[in-house]
Amino acid sequence: MxxxxxxxxxxxxxxxxxxxxTMLSVLxxxxxxxxxxxxxxxxTDGTVDIIxxxxxxxxxxxxxxxxxxYDAMNKGILRATGKFLIFMNAGDQFFNEKVLDKCLPYFLQEIDIISGIGYLSGQKWIPAKVTDLSVAxxxxxxxxxxxxxINRKLFQKNLYRTNLKIAGDSIFFFQALxxxxxxxxxxxxxxxxxxxxxxSGQEKESFAELQISIKEILPNRMVSDVDFLIKYYNPAVRMIGGWLYKMHFLKRILRFIRTNRRTR
Known part of the structure; x- marks a missing residue:
């Protein structure tokens, strides 16, 4: 194979x-x-000697x-020849020496983006489900x-935006997905x-840059929707809204209101 x-x-x-x-976790x-x-x-601190x-x-x-x-990342992308690219920057490590072997079944498929489990300062970061991926x-x-x-073919259309300081990777994922x-x-x-x-750990600055950039990408008619989502959207509201929507009596009320509107 x-x-x-x-x-x-x-x-x-x-x-x-x-x-x-970091290097040894890759090598x-x-x-x-x-x-x-x-x-x-x-x-200038001895990093080059270690490399x-x-x-x-x-x-x-x-x-x-x-x-x-992001300019540095783009330089690496332009040199890469692999089917999939992953960024493991200084201080980061693969979880163990068998990570890439465990991912082989996915590498053999035609997928654009493959996301696994990460640990950030000891906290487990579970990857999003495909049904979670949305503007919100x-x-x-x-x-x-x-x-x-990330499948290298995605970078043939878009590299990381070098005018961004923090949210360039998030905006890349937004554009692609x-x-x-x-x-x-x-x-x-x-x-x-x-x-x-x-x-990207500078949360306040990261979210501000992210939200501005998303507004720039989306059509102007959707900017007000983005403002609404920023202000009101959260998982709890989404969950409660889902429960309420499933209640049959509420569906009948909504159907009644819509029917009356059409007949006026």
């Missing part, structure tokens, strides 16, 4: 204290068809200035970037360990 190439991309800057454990995978790419932002230590096991690496994290979902949440594999109807599957595989949130 031919196994597809999986491209793992690490972007980093001045992370000498954490880069080696020690039992899945053999891995293409490992490192994009360093011209570190050089394993240079013969890397498909590509570079240390040069960039215009921010992305206004409040996103997928775990480090626990999500909501606007372009990319295929998606959530899988019961533990993928990643993340010690602490990166830029």
């Amino acid at each position: 031919d196994t597809p190439i999986i491209s793992v991309i690490t972007v980093c800057y001045n992370v000498a204290s954490t880069i080696e454990k 020690n995978q039992t899945y053999e068809n891995v293409e490992y790419i490192i994009i360093d932002g011209n570190s 050089k230590k394993y240079a013969d096991r890397l498909a590509y690496w570079v240390s040069e200035s960039d215009s921010g994290i 979902f992305f206004l409040k949440k996103s997928l775990n970037h480090q626990a999500t594999f 909501i606007m372009d109807n990319a295929s998606y599957v959530d899988i019961p595989v533990k993928i990643a360990l993340c010690e602490k949130p990166g830029l």
Whole structure:
């Protein structure tokens, strides 16, 4: 059975204290068809020396200035040749050495986005179900970037937006899954360990950038809907609304109101 190439991309800057454990979690995978790419932002703290230590096991690496994290990620994407890409940045690790082997059945399918289980500062992050993916979902949440594999063909249409500082990965997922109807599957595989949130952990700033960007993508006629969802939508309201909608007497009342409106 031919196994597809999986491209793992690490972007980093001045992370000498954490880069080696990230690299080893990739290099020690039992899945053999891995293409490992490192994009360093011209570190000055010894990070590059650690990268050089394993240079013969890397498909590509570079240390040069960039215009921010999403510019660095785009550099890695343009170098990648794998069927699926995943970003494992400095401080992040695969859950164990068998992660990619466990994901092989999904790699062999024609899926656009595969999202598994991540752990963020010890807290379990369960991937969204396909039925959860909506405009409302992305206004409040996103997928775990480090626990999500992205089919490289999606990047042929859109790279990460370099004008964004925090929410570039969330906006990419929104564009792909909501606007372009990319295929998606959530899988019961533990993928990643993340010690602490990166830029996307700045919740207030991240949500503000996310909401502005979503409004820019959607048609103008939907901006008021977005404002409504931001203000009122939450899982509890959705659940209660679902229960109420299923109650037959409420359906009869709604049907009566609609019928009266039409006959006036």
